[in-house]
Amino acid sequence: MSRAARASLEADGISAALVAEHGLSPTEYETLVAALGREPTLTELGIFSVMWSEHCSYKSSRIWLKTLPTTGPQVIQGPGENAGVVDLGDGLAAVFKMESHNHPSYIEPYQGAATGVGGIMRDVFTMGARPVANMNALRFGAPSHPKTRHLVSGVVSGIGDYGNCMGVPTIGGETNFDPRYNDNILVNAMCVGLVDANRIFKSAAKGVGLPVVYVGSKTGRDGIHGATMASAEFDEASEEKRPTVQVGDPFTEKLLLEACLELMQEDVIVAIQDMGAAGLTSSSVEMADKGGVGILLDLDQVPMREEGMTAYEMMLSESQERMLMVLKPGAEPIAERIFRKWELDFAIIGHTTDSGHLVVKHGGHTEADIPLAALAHAAPQYERPWTAKPPQITIAPEVVAAPFSLLGALECMMGSPHLASRRWIWEQYDHMVMGDTVQRPGGDAGVVRVHGTTKGLAMSCDVTPRYCAADPREGGKQAVAECWRNLTAVGADPLAITDCMNFGNPERPEIMGEFVGAIEGMAEACTALDFPVVSGNVSLYNETNGVAIPPTPAIGGVGLIPDIAQAVTMALKSDGDILLVLGEEGGHLGQSLYMEIMADGANGAPPSVDLDAERRTGDLVRSLIREGRVSAVHDASEGGLLVAVAEMALAGNRGVALEVTPEPMPAHALWFGEDQARYIVAAAPEQADAIHKAAAVARVPVRLVGTVGGDALTLADEAPLSLAALREAHEGWLPRFMAGSPS
Amino acid sequence: MKASVIVFPGSNCDRDAAVALGAAMGKAPMMVWHGDAELPQSDLIVLPGGFSYGDYLRSGAMAAHSPVMREVVRRAKAGTPVLGICNGFQVLTEAGLLPGVLMRNASLRFICKDVHLKVERKDTLFTRGYAQDEIVRFPIAHKDGCYFADGETLSRLEGEGRVAFRYCEATGEITPRSNPNGSVNNIAGIYNEALNVLGMMPHPERLADPVLSGTDGARMFSSMVETLH
Numbered sequence: 009m010s011r012a013a014r015a016s017l018e019a020d021g022i023s024a025a026l027v028a029e030h031g032l033s034p035t036e037y038e039t040l041v042a043a044l045g046r047e048p049t050l051t052e053l054g055i056f057s058v059m060w061s062e063h064c065s066y067k068s069s070r071i072w073l074k075t076l077p078t079t080g081p082q083v084i085q086g087p088g089e090n091a092g093v094v095d096l097g098d099g100l101a102a103v104f105k106m107e108s109h110n111h112p113s114y115i116e117p118y119q120g121a122a123t124g125v126g127g128i129m130r131d132v133f134t135m136g137a138r139p140v141a142n143m144n145a146l147r148f149g150a151p152s153h154p155k156t157r158h159l160v161s162g163v164v165s166g167i168g169d170y171g172n173c174m175g176v177p178t179i180g181g182e183t184n185f186d187p188r189y190n191d192n193i194l195v196n197a198m199c200v201g202l203v204d205a206n207r208i209f210k211s212a213a214k215g216v217g218l219p220v221v222y223v224g225s226k227t228g229r230d231g232i233h234g235a236t237m238a239s240a241e242f243d244e245a246s247e248e249k250r251p252t253v254q255v256g257d258p259f260t261e262k263l264l265l266e267a268c269l270e271l272m273q274e275d276v277i278v279a280i281q282d283m284g285a286a287g288l289t290s291s292s293v294e295m296a297d298k299g300g301v302g303i304l305l306d307l308d309q310v311p312m313r314e315e316g317m318t319a320y321e322m323m324l325s326e327s328q329e330r331m332l333m334v335l336k337p338g339a340e341p342i343a344e345r346i347f348r349k350w351e352l353d354f355a356i357i358g359h360t361t362d363s364g365h366l367v368v369k370h371g372g373h374t375e376a377d378i379p380l381a382a383l384a385h386a387a388p389q390y391e392r393p394w395t396a397k398p399p400q401i402t403i404a405p406e407v408v409a410a411p412f413s414l415l416g417a418l419e420c421m422m423g424s425p426h427l428a429s430r431r432w433i434w435e436q437y438d439h440m441v442m443g444d445t446v447q448r449p450g451g452d453a454g455v456v457r458v459h460g461t462t463k464g465l466a467m468s469c470d471v472t473p474r475y476c477a478a479d480p481r482e483g484g485k486q487a488v489a490e491c492w493r494n495l496t497a498v499g500a501d502p503l504a505i506t507d508c509m510n511f512g513n514p515e516r517p518e519i520m521g522e523f524v525g526a527i528e529g530m531a532e533a534c535t536a537l538d539f540p541v542v543s544g545n546v547s548l549y550n551e552t553n554g555v556a557i558p559p560t561p562a563i564g565g566v567g568l569i570p571d572i573a574q575a576v577t578m579a580l581k582s583d584g585d586i587l588l589v590l591g592e593e594g595g596h597l598g599q600s601l602y603m604e605i606m607a608d609g610a611n612g613a614p615p616s617v618d619l620d621a622e623r624r625t626g627d628l629v630r631s632l633i634r635e636g637r638v639s640a641v642h643d644a645s646e647g648g649l650l651v652a653v654a655e656m657a658l659a660g661n662r663g664v665a666l667e668v669t670p671e672p673m674p675a676h677a678l679w680f681g682e683d684q685a686r687y688i689v690a691a692a693p694e695q696a697d698a699i700h701k702a703a704a705v706a707r708v709p710v711r712l713v714g715t716v717g718g719d720a721l722t723l724a725d726e727a728p729l730s731l732a733a734l735r736e737a738h739e740g741w742l743p744r745f746m747a748g749s750p751s
Numbered sequence: 752m753k754a755s756v757i758v759f760p761g762s763n764c765d766r767d768a769a770v771a772l773g774a775a776m777g778k779a780p781m782m783v784w785h786g787d788a789e790l791p792q793s794d795l796i797v798l799p800g801g802f803s804y805g806d807y808l809r810s811g812a813m814a815a816h817s818p819v820m821r822e823v824v825r826r827a828k829a830g831t832p833v834l835g836i837c838n839g840f841q842v843l844t845e846a847g848l849l850p851g852v853l854m855r856n857a858s859l860r861f862i863c864k865d866v867h868l869k870v871e872r873k874d875t876l877f878t879r880g881y882a883q884d885e886i887v888r889f890p891i892a893h894k895d896g897c898y899f900a901d902g903e904t905l906s907r908l909e910g911e912g913r914v915a916f917r918y919c920e921a922t923g924e925i926t927p928r929s930n931p932n933g934s935v936n937n938i939a940g941i942y943n944e945a946l947n948v949l950g951m952m953p954h955p956e957r958l959a960d961p962v963l964s965g966t967d968g969a970r971m972f973s974s975m976v977e978t979l980h
Contacts, residue, residue: 173802175763259805438863438892440957443767
């Protein structure tokens with residue numbers, strides 16, 4: 009907006025239409041005027057609109073987020089900072105967070121996804137940590153939807169190009185295809201970093217008269233109002249919002265990372281905050297508010313990429329790769345020397361004050377003068393009405409038709425978009441840079457060695473949207489439990505989670521009910537498993553023309569492996585090993601992939617999660633791993649037991665002679681049922697006794713499901729399924745689909 | 752023995768190379784900043800992988816003109832061994848120390864995976880730890896790794912035995928299927944005429960530790976250290 013246009017607007021006062029364009033309701037605007045004691049200037053209106061957006065203020069979700077467990081002896085920093093921090097022992101800590109970049113990625117998949125990765129890495133290194141691994145959780149529409157291929161291609165190369173250039177390995181994640189994401193894809197990026205536990209940097213700018221320093225890239229007009237966009241539904245005109253998507257520059261971010269970590273070796277930083285959503289506005293407001301001080305910004309000092317930008321545009325720009333920091337007095341030359349060495353912009357753009365106000369000056373004018381308390385604490389908070397989803401009926405195993413052939417059904421499922429190998433995706437991510445990747449993508453969890461030690465960090469991203477849609481509460485529980493299980497399956501002690509809550513429009517009671525249900529289920533599981541939430545992000549309004557995505561509370565978990573020599577993978581290692589399933593088997597087919605693919609579509613209630621059994625079974629598996637009694641471990645999740653066995657066989661390139669399942673349960677229910685809290689372990693036959701004994705003590709059922717050997721899966725009365733055919737089905741679908749073949 | 756790892760803005764395998772080299776040498780190499788015109792006396796110079804200057808121009812093109820490269824070129828011509836890995840290989844071709852060019856992969860996509868390589872000769876300081884024609888497994892991770900040179904250059908390279916490694920099947924056959932990026936003649940790495948400069952796309956430093964599911968790369972570092980010690 010030009011100065012002249014702005015002047016004429018302000019002469020007319022702030023119109024109701026302008027308020028609506030800024031995403032504020034009439035009531036919210038009244039609150040704003042009351043908090044300010046007058047009508048805002050246009051710049052002030054812009055500042056309020058981003059700070060009070062759903063994205064920045066969590067106004068619909070905050071009262072519910074408060075109910076999640078966030079503490080534990082392992083937690084150094086819970087929610088509220090740029091990322092959560094957990095203790096790894098020996099003076100080391102892991103810093104991690106997951107964040108959504110859904111709306112921008114749908115509008116411009118390459119840049120949207122790339123800047124999502126850039127943003128989450130900034131959150132981690134802002135705290136003083138070196139990022140050591142990235143993960144991502146992606147949901148796309150149906151393969152048959154005309155945009156899906158384009159979106160997959162753009163998102164994957166955007167994530168890859170950013171992370172690869174940064175030199176941080178992307179070691180895992182998950183990808184779903186479901187028509188309910190056709191018009192609202194989800195791109196959730198997670199980053200894990202390592203830091204000395206006594207050198208963690210935070211964002212409270214305590215102290216008056218301290219220099220406020222801007223470093224990184226210059227400011228341009230990109231991404232103005234990104235936070236507001238991310239807080240609204242889509243309609244036909246959404247693609248015109250492309251200018252609100254930011255543009256990423258991973259090279260500059262790599263320099264920014266190295267410069268920040270170098271500066272952090274000096275004792276000069278009081279507070280540091282990255283400029284993410286709502287850029288200069290939210291970074292300055294958060295630092296000043298947390299420090300209990302005021303802040304004065306002189307926009308004439310901000311390094312600019314374009315000419316003629318107004319204060320409004322500068323305060324709302326979401327140009328990437330920028331940081332704001334508050335330094336100790338007199339430390340400016342030290343910081344400037346380091347940032348100049350890395351050829352980055354460095355400017356002193358203001359100082360902290362005792363006014364308690366955010367004051368913005370530009371061209372000799374005061375463009376904004378807002379009490380910080382109004383911005384940060386007078387923000388509206390809603391207890392939105394919600395309705396719980398009615399429970400679904402539990403489907404008896406007998407009512408779901410059996411397949412003509414179990415192994416035939418397996419081959420079909422393994423080659424379906426739901427279960428097909430994601431290799432085409434993760435081979436585009438550098439997953440080995442930094443030289444510490446102990447377990448590469450494709451397993452239960454990604455594992456990196458803690459550099460210079462023999463410890464390992466395991467991480468996994470999980471949620472099953474089908475379950476959440478059928479029963480948000482049970483689905484929320486299951487997401488946390490599955491994440492805990494995946495970390496356990498590689499031999500890790502699960503430590504804590506970050507969550508990325510992706511939902512539709514919270515103003516609709518049924519959507520708010522999904523959110524509430526998921527939070528309640530998550531809270532229950534986090535408490536039962538001592539697996540607290542230390543960071544997270546909420547993305548609402550994921551809907552288009554009134555159609556919402558399924559509730560998708562993506563869970564990113566981190567676990568510690570005390571000695572990587574004791575970690576295991578899912579790959580079968582030796583012929584003659586026996587395969588045992590540990591855990592209760594109920595043949596639960598409701599909401600299973602078997603129903604989805606082989607029957608008329610998944611329905612009914614999802615499997616229930618018995619958190620006590622989850623804990624007992626997981627603790628048993630972890631101790632078997634630590635005692636060296638098992639040679640391979642895999643959890644049985646989507647697709648059930650037979651899919652899990654097939655994945656272990658493919659990973660180890662060894663066949664399995666499968667046992668006939670016991671009567672009276674239908675065989676397909678035992679092989680494809682998705683009962684929770686189950687693991688498959690491979691072990692040398694001589695370990696069988698010890699495993700049975702330990703399982704009996706833990707009250708965990710054990711059943712022999714097969715013996716490793718040969719080059720096929722074999723089962724009585726069925727034609728063998730060769731590994732070659734299984735691999736062809738499993739590896740074939742995604743490359744074929746991306747090459748443009750009809751799905 | 753003294754070794755230097757050159758660090759450009761955007762290098763990101765500098766630490767990995769230093770770790771693998773350090774394990775072979777028993778002490779850490781020197782890390783040399785690109786802006787330094789001075790290069791310490793070195794028995795070996797390593798140009799690591801990464802995205803120097805973001806590789807927004809042709810990969811390696813900007814780095815080839817950074818101050819320290821003038822000295823690297825001078826030392827290489829005087830006989831100092833130089834190893835360029837991935838982006839380092841791209842820098843070596845851009846700096847004119849090695850012929851040919853690395854183009855966008857045939858698939859147009861970044862590829863990160865293990866590949867099999869045939870060791871074409873074992874009589875260089877880089878490969879004396881391998882057997883002649885040994886098949887080794889190294890990872891690749893690049894978007895611009897498709898090696899190309901004109902027919903005349905190629906016949907010279909082949910005729911003079913300057914192909915260091917070729918992409919191959921696990922069984923050793925040189926096939927189109929085993930060529931991950933479309934490189935001419937399946938070329939994964941080449942030497943200069945004097946055999947003291949090696950550029951290669953695969954990353955030996957990434958499989959140089961038993962914890963990382965392979966150690967084929969470690970022998971390249973021990974070969975260099977044994978020769979130069």
